[in-house]
Amino acid sequence: MLSRTIIRSPGRTFSTSTAMLNRCIIYTQNGDPAQVIRAITYPKLPSPPPNTVNLKFLLSPINPADVNTIEGVYPSKPSPTSNIAASGLGSQDKPVFVGGNEGLAQVVEVGEGVKGLKKDDWVVMDRPQLGTWSTSRNVPFHGVIKLPATGLTEAHGATMTVNPTTAYNMLDGFVKLQEGDWVIQNGANSAVGQLVIQIAKNRGLSTINFVRSRDDMGPLVDHLKSLGATKILTYDDLNDKSLRGKIKEWTGGKDIRLALNCVGGEPTTAISKLLGQDAHLVSYGAMSKKPLSLPTSLHIFKNLTSHGFWQTNWSKTHSRTQKEELIAKLADMMKENKIRAPEHTIVNISAQESDEEATAKIRDVFAKLAEGKFGKKVLLKLEDTAT
Structure with missing residues (x-):
């Protein structure tokens, strides 16, 4: 039986679920994204180890650099992940790369030793190639930067760091x-x-x-x-x-x-x-x-x-304090409507879609991007899949 709790705070509505599985968009080799990426489902995350946080991704963009990364021609290379147990993928012999470099996430649970973050905080990524095309990930808490409590839209947060x-x-x-x-x-x-x-x-x-x-x-x-x-x-x-x-x-x-x-x-x-x-x-x-x-x-x-x-x-050569200050300045401008959220299209991968259906949908998105059929930024929204 699936249970769902809605949590409300000023300006935001959150949803947490039990008896759910995670989903992410992966590739195991470089090439044309419309051919090499696919969706897989994997188990619910365990409680976070010390100094890490479990995140639920709310919205994640597809940027040109993401396409180049999958093609294998971008200077910043992702690290393979080993925490996705699905059909034997994620082992040393079968490395998996999770797509996505930018995104907005909500803190679901914090591990021992985590400072400055609590459940339901909104965060953006402070490290490249963290695999944001996911429903949930576990990341080091120093790999994210907290956003202001209110005043930002999901689209603003998701597109802030690039x-x-x-x-x-x-x-x-x-x-x-x-x-x-x-x-x-x-x-x-x-x-x-x-x-x-x-x-x-x-x-x-x-x-x-x-x-x-x-x-x-x-x-x-x-x-x-x-x-x-x-x-x-x-x-x-x-x-x-x-x-x-x-x-x-x-x-x-x-x-x-x-x-x-x-x-x-x-x-x-x-x-x-x-x-x-x-x-x-x-x-x-x-x-x-x-x-x-x-x-x-x-x-x-x-x-x-x-x-x-x-x-x-720039991110590699500047301190965390400098990066936090920059994000705070941009967030203030966005809250004051001095920076608009980009015109965008949200592609929703629903919980009801199978991995095969989700794979077909996301590959079609990349095929259309390659043909220039999207005149707006594409933002991905992946829902948890029910057991």
Whole structure:
């Protein structure tokens, strides 16, 4: 007999269950996610060992890096898990990798020695590749960061540790920007680009945002303006010889000292030429899959500095206190509606679906992602499966 208890606290409703099994999305070899991932069911977690917590995942996104990890081409590699007893999987001879790097979880039970966390707290991940595409996991308590008690949506929490942190750190870590300064970026309609716009607006910064041209620019322009974009241009505008003069007029002659790049190729070369003295170009992606080419003259005569940025590396090189402070700042902005939750689609893997049905559903999601059929971020919600 399945029993269920509903626990309510300000702004949240929690559900805990007995006589339930767990489910996760796994792969045992690298390859096309639409072919190599599958859902498996495994036993309910035992009570947590000392210094660990049992988590129930509420919502977990699928990020491009997750796809690259499954394909085997991402620099950050997951560790195999050995605590999933299902059909002999999880042994040394049959390693299992649980997908998911980011997610929102609820603390279900704390082990001896755990400090600063209690049952029903919301947490986000502080370590990469913890396997967030799960109903429940047991993790070291230092592997998570506690969120504020109220005021955040599940979508905010689930998407907090990758894109918002990247946008914030790129705006904060390379140039001392003051209110009224300007930032230029390409890929402005990407998840990070939209967050750059919002965080910049909150800091009193103006943004020049480049996007790919399309037949109907109206909806995209309206959306980016609603986020706080100052100017919105297409890569075609980079061929306009009068652009430099227009930008000088917009900025009042002030040098632009920070450019953010996730595209690469010729558009980034053109954008770099719009920067002023002692500027910094920060690259965090290469969506065009073309190399970055910068004129030597920019380095010699304008003292341009080019950087790469990877949030995973930032997390490895900064203290836990710094990471907690960053999450707290972002949470405050989200609570005050200064950062919107991304437009998203929730894919629910229900308790009534068999592992075979769940596998077919999640593989179909990845096939559609590869074809570009999802225009929004995909968030996974896995329900416990009943015995």
